[in-house]
Amino acid sequence: MKSAQEDEYLEFVAARAKALYRSAYVLAAGDTHLAEDLVQETLSRVYVHWKRVAGADNPVAYAQTVLVRTFLSLRRRRSTGERPLGQMPDSAVSGPDTALRLALRAVERGRSRRRRRRGAAVVAGVGACGVMAVAALVIPGALAGTRPAGSDLETVALAMPRSVITGTQMIEALKETLPGGRFSRMTGQSNNPADPSGGYVANGGLIVDDGHGAAMVGVSAVRLKLPLGDGDGLSCARTPARAKGDTCTLSQLPSSAAVPGGAVVMSERNAAEHPVRADTAHRWTVTVTLKSTGAQLQMVQWNSTGGGSGADTPKPTRAAPPLSEQQVVAALTGAVWSPILGAVG
Template identity: 75%
Template sequence: MPFEADFAHAVNRTTDSLEPDLTALLGGAVQRGRSRRRRRSAGVIAGVGTCAAVAAAALAIPGTSVGTHLGGSDMEMVALAMPRSAISGDQMTAALQKTFPGGRFSQVTGQSNNPSDPRGGLVANGGLVLDDGQGAAFVGVSTVRLKLPLKDGDGLNCERTPARPAGDTCAMSELPSSAAIPGGAVVMFEQSAAKQPATADTARRWTVTVTVKSTGGQLQLVEWNSTGGGSGADTPKPTRVAPPLSEQQVVAALTGEVWAPILGAVA
């Protein structure tokens, strides 16, 4: 399934506090699950992908996020907190579609969180294939709440072990405090190739993670320039050069009115 890698990502995220074997869950579905948490210090890591599964696999895997990251033994686990209230998969996919107005959508899938039962999942996510006239692209989103005080971990620090492959990038910035983001937020921008060494026909993934410093609420949006996640030779070839939205547009969307109710519910 082309999207399993991303959904696995989300799965990892939920399991950050449970410690399951994500690899068995989806063979790399949503890779960060928000597994993405590329934790940089030593720790136990159930590494597989996360979010990708969100799309094609409409998997009901508890707590998953969208993106694709391979876990490693040198990652630090990030503590998750229970979300304030339930967020449905339908809410996630509806907000995701509003983020790309005018687009055509297919293979839409979502995953709810369950605040009343940690085993039901701490991460809500959604994914779909977008056709905006510039080439089909898989996009996925996940939301989770980190425990305070925030520590180095997924979406909070670009440092990682092992080092990122040549060509992959990561940058950090901060948003000032505002009515929408009390206390400000930490923003991580990542770009990764689906396989190494990357070539002209290697698909790429752009990930933007926004973490509200005062609440621990976190939103992560992943965009592919192909129709799905996956890894290596299993990743669909690029269908476009650039992602549907620029990094700045993604930040504006995740901190805008469309995602405000969801960010408020999780944090």
Template identity: 65%
Template sequence: MPFETDLARALDRTTDSLEPDLTTLLRGAVERGRSRRRRRVAGVIAGAGACAVIAAAGLVTPGMLGSHLGGSDKEMTPLAAPRAAITDTQMIQALEGTFPGGRFSQETGQSIDPANPSRGLVANSELVLDDGQGAAFVSVSAVRLRLPLRDGDGLSCDQTPPRAAGDTCTLRELPSSAEIPGGALVMSERTVAKHSGNLDAAYRWTMTVTMKATGAQLQMVQWNSTGGGTDGEVPKPTRAAPPLSEQQAVAVLTGATWAPIIAALG
């Protein structure tokens, strides 16, 4: 069911730093990122019961799926339709192109099409990467935020409740250039996976790049394990660092590999 799938992804993109507590999700209009290990958390949030409660609360409508940063009580960030269709194949190929020479498995993607907005407003691709340094789960989601930009997913490090010990967030701006007309906002997060009884913690690195002139936004999530999840479900780390550093992730998301996706968004 496309709408339910998109709803799960849009909510999960904003639920990475909280436990999957439905009361908290509703009070904060969901917990993002744009994923924070989307596959298992999305499975929880996407259940029929959760969808029914959220719909009843009037938090989300098909024309206004929103992202919400880390459980903040600020207003949800509304999404806009992309200017052109983006296929799941395009998303997967762009993600593969991000890691030339890598070996890939468990690849999935999701399309968006402005001619059929009922199918959702979030494009996504995810895979498990083997680059010779240890397997890592990586995903990229693509949305277009409505202008003018305001505090929301990928636009502010403010969070309620505060981030847990060991979690970090920085926000900076990229100046306008030929590659980035109007400049961009870059939010970089590192989150310690919360799983009880396991001292060998996995980490999630989230890089969100938002184009200030158009609202086009890409969010990359990297794990130093083969996937994310909730307490007790996060696989043990397979490597010490993410496949890409912060500088490398920003360079690739604003470079030629993802330029067609950004253009299609806005």
């Protein structure tokens, strides 16, 4: 990249790093390390294709979409789950040094990625693959289900939701799903179909104490592009293999008034760290995807007061999640979440 282009890129990062970090923090459920890594990875991809990004009609929307796709790709590979966020620490994203640090690390990653891509192009003769991979990121559904040679990104085909879903709607629906509990740390994020930079994902999260111990619970809403393939929430297959003790099951719901055309249900149980210890927290994830529209709701429950991975995850406060798998499926396909499913797809 020429010096003038790199200066332009750094100006873009300085202006957008804070907003990207906040979006990443939402997706990473308050895991500051993961959020920062997502931003660096996103900005490194933007760096590699900066000429194309700078010439786009909406570079901000471009970067925001790359961020969401990067997260979904990571979630699919590592089954991290899209989780609710905790309280946003303003100090974590304030100050010019944060943007500068993210920019410098992203530039280094971008340079490294560019060198790898050039090497792959020489060996495999796939010089156009980098451009095609970014096209799959920016245009929902482009090259859906493919992974071009030389690309380090798994695509997940998203479609724009039909109408706006606010973070407040998500929180209120979640509270109705957990009646009788005491709630804290309630927060959410709206989608914005009119502006891709507003995001494809709507979510809401909170801490609920139902008398059996406080637990973090959250729901996200997104729409997958039809026809459905083996994208996120539709297959238990993963690489590398799941860790010992982690589980995943796949089932089908028949067509009914509540789920016209039927639905795919994926249920997962994952430990926050391996090997599992007596004080290791667990995450239960249930994903319901409507076959007819691609509308997808995912509920994530922890038996602790926060998400994350490894030693940073809060210790368990209870043995089981607030809701069983059957209760989650009944709730997500019931009257409370029906308006949100309709708004998604």
